[in-house]
Amino acid sequence: MVQLFRLRVMVALSKAQAATQAARLAQVRPELAKAYSVALARWMGDRKLLLLGLPIVTQGYRSAAEQAALYAQGRETPCRIYRLRKAAGLPDISAAEAGRIVTYKRGGQSNHNHEPSWALDVAHLQVDGSVRWDNAALLLFSRLMRAADKRIAWGGDWDGDGQTADETFHDWPHFELIG
Numbered sequence: 001m002v003q004l005f006r007l008r009v010m011v012a013l014s015k016a017q018a019a020t021q022a023a024r025l026a027q028v029r030p031e032l033a034k035a036y037s038v039a040l041a042r043w044m045g046d047r048k049l050l051l052l053g054l055p056i057v058t059q060g061y062r063s064a065a066e067q068a069a070l071y072a073q074g075r076e077t078p079c080r081i082y083r084l085r086k087a088a089g090l091p092d093i094s095a096a097e098a099g100r101i102v103t104y105k106r107g108g109q110s111n112h113n114h115e116p117s118w119a120l121d122v123a124h125l126q127v128d129g130s131v132r133w134d135n136a137a138l139l140l141f142s143r144l145m146r147a148a149d150k151r152i153a154w155g156g157d158w159d160g161d162g163q164t165a166d167e168t169f170h171d172w173p174h175f176e177l178i179g
Helices: 015-026 030-044 064-072 078-088 135-148
Strands: 054-059 119-125 152-154 174-177
Touching: 015 030, 015 054, 015 119, 030 054, 030 119, 030 135, 030 174, 064 078, 119 135, 135 152
Parallel strands: none
Antiparallel strands: 054 119, 119 174, 152 174
């Protein structure tokens, strides 16, 4: 006899997390916020996708100072990165993280640097409360974002050809409104 076990996993936002999500979405262009909301609703309607976690916005608007601090990573000395991050109000990072390039846009050049922002970053909240930046989950979410609005570009497939291997730089969590 074969027994089937139904795994019911529910990832829910606390009141504070829901408020943070609302505040981050309020920082982005309405069209981008709408696409995210549509994609999120579709994600939440699929039990298999929910096993990968709950998509959350980790960043909407980013100041030019924050962008400059991120641009310094992998390019400047740890001391300089520390000073830039401190001036921008960002937390300390590890030496390994300080050595990793995370953006190719200088302060003021990113689509995150507009008010409202033309870009947002996404990760997945796990049942245990941790946050994961899983490329496979982000690929699946990107399909829902593009289905919600064809003007969405995804940092895992900048040219929108459905291939991730042909990109020179991946920014897997990044979604932006183009056009």
